Amino acid sequence: QQQVKQSPQSLIVQKGGISIINCAYENTAFDYFPWYQQFPGKGPALLIAIRPDVSEKKEGRFTISFNKSAKQFSLHIMDSQPGDSATYFCAAIRMDSSYKLIFGSGTRLLVRP
């Protein structure tokens, strides 16, 4: 019930391409879904987040698509750049609880020049 599954484990994209990372969750009590970006040697940093009452959220080149009935959500990075090369984690929270982040296993993205 607490698990968040993330795929793919790694992703290689050419500069200018679209990067797509997928996540699925089980617990329908989750009500907030953030994505974190982590560079080597750094802690995760909040990138973008969405609530389940919204099907899509866009911030610059980053878009979250959310499918509540399928219990799935995905991150799309448009016009991917070498500087986007990092590990991306999806996560889920129950905001009526302790705000504990349940992370996916991560996707290592490499954007080639």
Added chain:
Amino acid sequence: EAGVAQSPRYKIIEKRQSVAFWCNPISGHATLYWYQQILGQGPKLLIQFQNNGVVDDSQLPKDRFSAERLKGVDSTLKIQPAKLEDSAVYLCASSPRRKDKLNTDTQYFGPGTRLTVL
């Protein structure tokens, strides 16, 4: 504002030794979290403090791990004795425990301490 500070950044010990990690959260943040991030995995919550009280320590291996947050500010995480499987990055995060412009309680992470147990 200054971010979450952690020290040391790296630590190498032998199994059965003890080790301690220190975290200084963002000023004014009421909530402090310790996460364990094993290589190739997402961070896993070990313990959560609200001010100096424990909110959630359900995934803390209490036979060897301990944590404290005296005076509701800095926190220390200790492992005694360490095992090989404790090799990981230990992340500290803090949050203000109030709704922000995202209408949630955003967690801010420190750079972590990389622990290697030989």
